[in-house]
Amino acid sequence: MDVSAFSDENFDVKDWINKTFKSAEAQENRDAFVSSLVMKLQLYVQQINSAVEDTSHQVLQSLPRVMRDTELLLQEALSLHNMMQSVRQEIVKVEQDTGQSIASLERIDRIKCDLQAAREALHEADNWTVLASDLEEVFESGNIESISAKLVSMQQSLQVLVSVPDYEDRKLQLEGLKNRLEAIASPLLVQAFTTGSLDQSRVFIRVFTSIDRLAQLLKYYHKCQKGALLQQWSHLVEEQDEGVQEWLHKFYDKLLSHWHEQVKWCGQVFSNPSSMHTLVALYADVLSSLEPSPNVCIDAALKQQSDQLRFLMELKQLTKHFAGNLQVAVESAVQGKGVEKGELLLLAQSVYSPYINHISKYATYEQQQLTRVSEGIVCTKDDLMDTIQTLGLSVPKAVSGAMDAAQRCQQFTEGCGYPGLLRSLKVFFTSYLDQFKSAQRRLNQQKREQEDWNLFQMCLTLLQNIGELLLQLKQLNSDLKHYIVDAITSVNGQEENPFSQFKQLLLTDTGRKELDALISNAKEEETHLLEAVVQQVNKLCSDVHHVTFQVILAPVTLQLQQVSTAPTWCNTSTSVTSELPDFSFAPQEYITQIGQYLMTLPQHMEPFLLRDNPALAMALTVADAEYDASSSKGQTEGEGYADVLLGLVARGTCQTFCECILGIGELSPGGCKQLATDIDYLGNVLEDLGLPLSEPLAQLALLLRVNPSEYHSKSSGSAPRLVAAVRQMRNITSS
Incomplete structure (x- = not known):
C-alpha cells in the first residue's frame, strides 16, 4: 500500500478515499475491501507509533553528550577571546617601540629618491647640452628623421628639467628648433600631400607626431x-x-x-581619428571659399533668365541631390570617429549657403511667377455678361495658380518660404480681384430706374462667382494650413541629421522668427492665412449685393417718385368722394x-435662389447677416435666401414709400383715403408674398383715416414724427 499521499501538505481525505475506491478490487467487494483497508491503516499506525517511540528514546539518551559538547565549545571560545586581546596589546606595544625607527627609514628613503632625481636631472642637463651642441650638425645634414629623433630626446630631457631656473628659455629654444624642422620639412610635406605619396606622408606623420606637431x-x-579643389x-x-548649372554639377561630382x-587615403595614412574632423572642416571651408563665389555666379546668371524662380529651383534641386549624396558619404565615413553634429551642420550650411539670400527674396520671385499667371487671366470683355461669365470660369484657374505656387514654395524653400508665399498670394489675389471690382463698377454704371432683369441676372451671377471664389479661398486656406503644419517636421529636420534642418540651413534669424510666428498662427483653427484677401472679397460681396438691391428696387423707386408731387392728394374734386366709404376707393x-412688379420677383429669383447653389449662398451670407440667420428657421437654403432678399426689397419699398409720403405738401380728405387705400394695397401684396408691411406705413394708414376731431386722441400711439407730418399735411390744428 502506497502511503506517500499522506505526507502531502494539501492532503484531502475525501479525494484520497474516492480515488482509492475507483480501483477494480474495491468495485468487486466493497465491504471486504474496506475491512482490509482499515486493517492495513491500523498496522501502519502501529508501525509509526513504534518508530516514534524508538526515535524519542534515542534522543533522550544522546542529550547529556550534546550538553557536554556545548560546554566545551563555550570554554574554547573564551580562551580564543583572551588570546586575541593579548595579541592586540603586543601589537600596540610594538608600534610604540618601533615608531621612531620607521620614521627614520622613511626620511632616509626620501633622501635617496631626491638624490636619484638630482642625478637624473644632472644627467639630462648634460644630455641636453650634448644634444644642443650636436643638433647643428644634424640640421646641416638635412635628415628629417635624425633631426626629429634628436628633438624627441631633447623633449624628454626637458620634461625632467621642469624645475630648473632656465626651463622657459630651454622650452623656447626647443620650440624654435621644432619650427626650423617644420620649415625644412614643409616643402617636402606639401609635395607628399599633393602627389598623394603614402610612404612619404607616413614618414612625415611619424615625425610631426613625435614632436607634438x-x-x-x-x-x-x-x-x-x-588649394587643389579651389583651383578645380x-x-x-x-x-x-558653360553656365553655373553645369559648373556646379561638375564640381559637385569632383567633390564626391x-x-x-x-577617406580611403586618410585611413591608410592617419591612425588618429582627427583626420575625419579635418576632412569635414576642409569641405566646409572649400564650399565657403570658392572664387568667384556661387552667389556671384548665380546672380550673374539670373539676370539672363526670363523665369528666375524656375532657374533657381533647378539649381536648388541639383544642390539638394549633392547634399544627399554627401550626407551618405560623410555619415558612413565619420561613424564612430567622434565628429560632432555641430561640425556636420557647418558643412551642410556651407552647401546651402548660396541660396539663403534667394530664399529671403522668394516672395519677389514668386510674385513675378504669379504675375505671369495673372496676365493669363484676362476676363474683361466688351459685353458685360461675357465678362462676368469669364470671371466665373477664371476662379479655378486662379486658385490652381495659387496651389502651384505652394508646391513651388515647398520644392524651392523646403517649407521655409511660406511667409513669402502668403505675401505674394496677397498681391496676386488683390490684382485678380481688380477685375471683379471693375465688373461691379460697370454693373453700377449700367443700372437704370426701370425694370432690367438681365442686369439683375448679371448681378446674381457675379455674386455667385464671388461666392465660388470665397469657397475656393476657404479650401486653399485649409490646404495651406495643412502644408505649413506638415512643414514643421521638414524645416526642423531630424535632430540627428543636420543636413535636413532646413530652418538653420536656409533662413536668416529674421526669417526663422517670421516662420515660427506663421507656424504658431497656422495652428489656430479660426485663423485665415489670407485674411486681407478675404476681407476684400467680403467687401466686394457687400458692394455687389448693394448694386443688386438697387437694381431690384429701381422700378419701385421710379414709380414712387411721383407720389410726393401727385395732384390727386390736394384735388378739390375729391372732396365729394371723401364722404364715400373706404371700399369705394381703388388703388392708383x-x-x-x-x-405687379413685386409679385414677379420670385419667378426671376427662382433660377438662382430656389435651387442648391452653395457659391451664391456663401456670397449672400457674407453680404448680409440676415441670410445666415435665415438658415436656422427650418427652411431650405434657397427658399430662406429668397425670402430674405424679398424681405429686403419689401423694407426698401416701404421705406421709400414712407419717405415719399412725408414729402407731400397737402392732403385733402379724399386724398387721405386714397393714400390709405394705396398703402393697404401694398400691404395686401406683401402679405401675399409672406411679408409684413412696415410699422411706419401701417401707422401712416391709421393716421390718414382718423377723423380730424379725434386725431389728437387716436394718434397717441404713433411715432411723433409721423403724427406731426400727417397733421401738417391734413391741416389739423395742433392742440
Missing part, C-alpha cells in the same frame, strides 16, 4: 587639398561656354569623388404697377 601637419594637409573650381568657371579618395396705377 600633428595639428600643424593637418593644417598643411587642409591647405594643400583646399576656378578652372571650371573659366570655361565660358575627392571625398571617397581622401403707380401702386398697382409696384404690386
